Amino acid sequence: MPTRRRFVSCLAAALPMAPARALDAATGPVVLTVFGRVSKPNAGSAAQFDMAMLEQLPQHSFVTRTPWYATPRKFSGPLLRDVLAACGARGSNLRATALNDYRVDLPFEDTQRFDVLLARLLDDKPMAVRDKGPLFIIYPFDSSAELRTTVYFSRSAWQLKSLEVQ
Amino acid sequence: MATEISRSTVEDGVAASSRPRRFTLFGLIGVVLALALAAVALVQVRQFALLKQSVVYQDDYVVLSLYQVEAEYLRLREYWVRAQYERDNFDRDALQLRYDIWVSRVGLLHNERTARLMVGNDDYVAPLAKMNDFIARADKVLGPTSTRPLDVAALAALQPALDALGGPIHSMSLSASHHVSEQITERNAAVRQHNQVALALTVFLSLLVLVFGLMAMRQMRLLGERQRALVDLTAHLREAQRQAEAASEAKSVFLANMSHEIRTPFHGLLGMLSLLRDTGLNARQVDYLRTATESADHLLTILNDVLDMSLLESGRLTLSEEPVDLRDLLREVEALMRPQAQLKSLALHIDADPGVPEKVRADRTRVKQILFNLVNNAVKFSDRGVVVLDLHRASDDEGREMLEFVVTDTGIGMDQITLDRLFKRFSQGDESRSRRHGGTGLGLEISRSLARLMGGDVTAKSVSGEGSSFSFRMPLQTLAPAPRPALPHPAAAEGALPGMGSLRVLVAEDHPVNRQYMAALLEGMGHQPFFAGNGLEAVQAIRERRFDIVLMDLHMPLLDGVGATLSIRALPDGASATVPIIALTADAFAQTRERCLMAGMNDFLAKPVSPERLSAMLRRLFGGAGSTDAPSSGLADAPAPEAAPVVLDRATLDAALRAMPRERLAHLLRSFFDQGPEMVERLRIALRDGQALDLRVNAHAARGAALNFGLSALAQTAQALHEGATHVPAHEIARLIQRFEQLLTRSREACEAAGLLEPVTE
Numbered sequence: 001m002p003t004r005r006r007f008v009s010c011l012a013a014a015l016p017m018a019p020a021r022a023l024d025a026a027t028g029p030v031v032l033t034v035f036g037r038v039s040k041p042n043a044g045s046a047a048q049f050d051m052a053m054l055e056q057l058p059q060h061s062f063v064t065r066t067p068w069y070a071t072p073r074k075f076s077g078p079l080l081r082d083v084l085a086a087c088g089a090r091g092s093n094l095r096a097t098a099l100n101d102y103r104v105d106l107p108f109e110d111t112q113r114f115d116v117l118l119a120r121l122l123d124d125k126p127m128a129v130r131d132k133g134p135l136f137i138i139y140p141f142d143s144s145a146e147l148r149t150t151v152y153f154s155r156s157a158w159q160l161k162s163l164e165v166q
Numbered sequence: 167m168a169t170e171i172s173r174s175t176v177e178d179g180v181a182a183s184s185r186p187r188r189f190t191l192f193g194l195i196g197v198v199l200a201l202a203l204a205a206v207a208l209v210q211v212r213q214f215a216l217l218k219q220s221v222v223y224q225d226d227y228v229v230l231s232l233y234q235v236e237a238e239y240l241r242l243r244e245y246w247v248r249a250q251y252e253r254d255n256f257d258r259d260a261l262q263l264r265y266d267i268w269v270s271r272v273g274l275l276h277n278e279r280t281a282r283l284m285v286g287n288d289d290y291v292a293p294l295a296k297m298n299d300f301i302a303r304a305d306k307v308l309g310p311t312s313t314r315p316l317d318v319a320a321l322a323a324l325q326p327a328l329d330a331l332g333g334p335i336h337s338m339s340l341s342a343s344h345h346v347s348e349q350i351t352e353r354n355a356a357v358r359q360h361n362q363v364a365l366a367l368t369v370f371l372s373l374l375v376l377v378f379g380l381m382a383m384r385q386m387r388l389l390g391e392r393q394r395a396l397v398d399l400t401a402h403l404r405e406a407q408r409q410a411e412a413a414s415e416a417k418s419v420f421l422a423n424m425s426h427e428i429r430t431p432f433h434g435l436l437g438m439l440s441l442l443r444d445t446g447l448n449a450r451q452v453d454y455l456r457t458a459t460e461s462a463d464h465l466l467t468i469l470n471d472v473l474d475m476s477l478l479e480s481g482r483l484t485l486s487e488e489p490v491d492l493r494d495l496l497r498e499v500e501a502l503m504r505p506q507a508q509l510k511s512l513a514l515h516i517d518a519d520p521g522v523p524e525k526v527r528a529d530r531t532r533v534k535q536i537l538f539n540l541v542n543n544a545v546k547f548s549d550r551g552v553v554v555l556d557l558h559r560a561s562d563d564e565g566r567e568m569l570e571f572v573v574t575d576t577g578i579g580m581d582q583i584t585l586d587r588l589f590k591r592f593s594q595g596d597e598s599r600s601r602r603h604g605g606t607g608l609g610l611e612i613s614r615s616l617a618r619l620m621g622g623d624v625t626a627k628s629v630s631g632e633g634s635s636f637s638f639r640m641p642l643q644t645l646a647p648a649p650r651p652a653l654p655h656p657a658a659a660e661g662a663l664p665g666m667g668s669l670r671v672l673v674a675e676d677h678p679v680n681r682q683y684m685a686a687l688l689e690g691m692g693h694q695p696f697f698a699g700n701g702l703e704a705v706q707a708i709r710e711r712r713f714d715i716v717l718m719d720l721h722m723p724l725l726d727g728v729g730a731t732l733s734i735r736a737l738p739d740g741a742s743a744t745v746p747i748i749a750l751t752a753d754a755f756a757q758t759r760e761r762c763l764m765a766g767m768n769d770f771l772a773k774p775v776s777p778e779r780l781s782a783m784l785r786r787l788f789g790g791a792g793s794t795d796a797p798s799s800g801l802a803d804a805p806a807p808e809a810a811p812v813v814l815d816r817a818t819l820d821a822a823l824r825a826m827p828r829e830r831l832a833h834l835l836r837s838f839f840d841q842g843p844e845m846v847e848r849l850r851i852a853l854r855d856g857q858a859l860d861l862r863v864n865a866h867a868a869r870g871a872a873l874n875f876g877l878s879a880l881a882q883t884a885q886a887l888h889e890g891a892t893h894v895p896a897h898e899i900a901r902l903i904q905r906f907e908q909l910l911t912r913s914r915e916a917c918e919a920a921g922l923l924e925p926v927t928e
Contacts, residue, residue, distance in 0.1 A: 099267055100234070129263060130266045130270040159270070
């Protein structure tokens with residue numbers, strides 16, 4: 001048993017050092033920059049995404065009520081955890097920064113516990129900056145009462161520009 | 167005790183009057199409690215709603231939103247001015263981004279919730295209109311449909327309008343901030359108010375619970391008190407009942423004691439009267455004597471009735487069940503009643519259905535008593551015609567098997583009113599009849615009580631002037647084919663008593679008249695009586711001389727019968743200590759009998775002591791019959807061998823020989839065979855006269871004796887006769903009787919061959 005445990009921990013230690021498959025470089029306008037503890041960067045130490053790269057990740061969507069819209073709206077885009085996995089991000093905290101320099105911290109764990117969406121479509125249409133676009137972190141508020149609190153409302157950063165993995 | 171009861175009754179009354187008031191109070195408190203609980207629930211629901219509202223509407227968030235609008239406005243203005251100075255060097259995208267962000271911020275103010283919060287507020291409505299106005303104009307330069315190159319002139323033209331927005335936006339932000347803080351204050355006030363209400367309600371609830379608790383405690387205390395009162399009352403009642411029962415029992419016992427206290431001297435009187443008859447009286451004296459005897463007999467009957475009644479009442483009468491030969495019993499009834507019937511020229515028919523078993527378990531004495539009573543009544547109340555006693559099987563409502571004795575007469579009968587009163591105490595048909603026919607009037611009641619004690623009943627049907635029919639039912643208890651001692655043919659026991667010479671009999675009896683009676687009785691039988699006046703004298707006599715038997719009265723001065731028996735049994739001399747002791751008593755209690763046997767007495771002889779019973783008792787102890795009881799057990803009712811039964815069963819004979827001297831067995835066998843021809847004759851007469859009952863009785867007796875002596879073939883034939891008596895054709899019965907006769911001879915020959923009939927010379 002101890003041998004086996006040691007083996008497993010060796011494996012775990014080895015993982016980050018394994019040759020990471022590099023992320024393709026962004027070809028279009030960069031819409032999201034992930035930096036900090038990123039193991040698969042594509043621009044220096046950071047990972048940059050254009051809209052096409054986000055489109056290529058598995059797409060999800062849900063309809064939920066939010067404090068910002070009077071009616072339930074449909075949000076679509078990749079899961080935040082898929083985006084983070086794509087650039088090999090690992091950490092305990094995410095610091096989200098918006099275009100207007102709004103900053104908020106999300107526990108990394110949130111992306112695992114909830115299907116947090118990096119929404120790029122609102123009602124199947126791209127979001128302009130004046131419509132809180134182009135990217136909007138959205139929690140599935142309607143799935144759990146726990147999420148319908150100010151804490152999670154404030155973690156839902158819109159006009160998202162970058163994520164720092166801490 | 168009476169005061170106790172009345173006091174508790176008063177308490178109950180008080181409790182009853184205060185009960186409605188208490189219920190009202192309880193109801194009131196219950197309603198108030200329900201209302202208070204509802205109020206608490208309401209307050210909590212409202213608090214929850216308030217909290218939810220604050221979360222949903224995010225009022226404070228709006229303040230932040232307005233602040234952001236102002237901040238973005240200031241940054242936009244800075245970029246706007248820089249764009250005009252830097253002109254071509256300026257990054258148009260940066261200005262575009264700032265503009266878009268600001269527009270998105272303004273857009274948030276259009277949000278429904280924000281609008282609801284700020285509704286009716288001029289500081290909000292006017293600046294919003296101005297901002298929308300500005301955005302409409304600016305979108306021509308920077309909107310989604312604007313031309314690509316930046317029109318610096320247009321920016322400059324819009325500059326004054328942009329600057330003019332600064333003041334209203336700031337005041338809008340301030341106003342919202344104030345408004346929200348007012349709302350928060352209001353909400354806090356509401357929460358505080360709710361809390362106060364809730365607190366008040368809680369205090370109120372606590373008080374209510376306290377009151378409720380106090381009332382419950384009071385109620386419990388009252389309940390406890392009432393229960394204690396009930397327990398006391400129960401104890402009192404139980405004591406009263408016990409006393410009443412004890413008094414009633416004491417009376418019954420007194421009655422029973424008195425009646426047999428009367429009977430003791432009375433027996434002496436009766437005995438003396440019977441002795442007087444043989445002393446050479448003249449005709450007149452004989453007539454007086456007969457009248458005296460009749461009166462005495464009547465008095466004894468009354469005494470016996472009273473004794474029975476008191477025993478039945480006190481529940482101390484116990485039935486002693488034993489195997490009873492029903493036909494024998496009927497014959498006894500017939501033997502006693504026929505003379506009376508003949509005296510009145512009445513025909514008496516006694517008949518038993520063939521389906522009735524030969525033997526049943528029953529209290530022989532009591533069944534006989536009931537039948538005597540019923541037949542006696544029938545004879546008494548009939549002046550002509552016939553009295554019929556018919557025995558057959560029946561079943562009661564629950565399907566139990568019953569025996570039913572029906573006594574029918576053609577007498578005077580009874581009307582319905584008389585029938586209804588019939589079983590009531592001391593009531594006879596009517597007063598005149600009572601005087602005419604005599605009697606205590608207890609007979610029927612005793613009969614019915616006895617029948618019910620047996621699990622049956624006595625019922626009556628009658629038509630006035632046409633006769634009556636009394637039915638006595640008792641549960642049929644058939645005998646399991648268990649071993650049962652069978653006596654040899656009754657005839658064998660009559661006459662001279664073999665092996666019983668003159669006995670030395672000690673009679674312990676304190677009553678001089680009874681002593682004389684016993685002396686006459688014993689001397690008449692050829693025995694030597696000796697007397698002791700009390701228990702001490704009896705023990706002394708036993709120590710000094712040898713006696714063959716002691717007849718011990720139970721009630722004696724100085725030392726009673728039981729005490730004397732205990733002393734005798736404790737004597738060191740083996741022969742004296744084992745002398746047979748027979749209790750003499752008029753006491754009819756079963757417990758008394760048990761006490762006697764426990765003390766070491768051998769048997770029990772009920773007073774009045776008749777010559778027959780005394781001689782039967784002595785025969786049982788010293789004659790031949792009693793000693794065959796034990797070894798013959800198990801054979802009497804054993805099924806006879808089916809095929810080719812042996813004439814002589816050696817095993818049974820050997821058992822008999824172990825139980826009695828060879829000489830006595832030889833004697834018994836000889837007398838059995840000597841009576842053989844007579845027995846055959848009786849069977850033939852019964853066949854000739856069509857008397858199936860007689861046939862059965864005789865065959866049964868023959869079978870019992872034959873079985874005891876191991877005469878298997880003879881026994882089997884007797885059994886065939888017994889079983890076939892009622893339904894086998896006459897010629898077949900005749901053939902069986904002939905076979906019985908032949909087997910008698912063959913059995914005798916076999917016994918002679920075995921040397922069983924030769925007397926042994928000593």
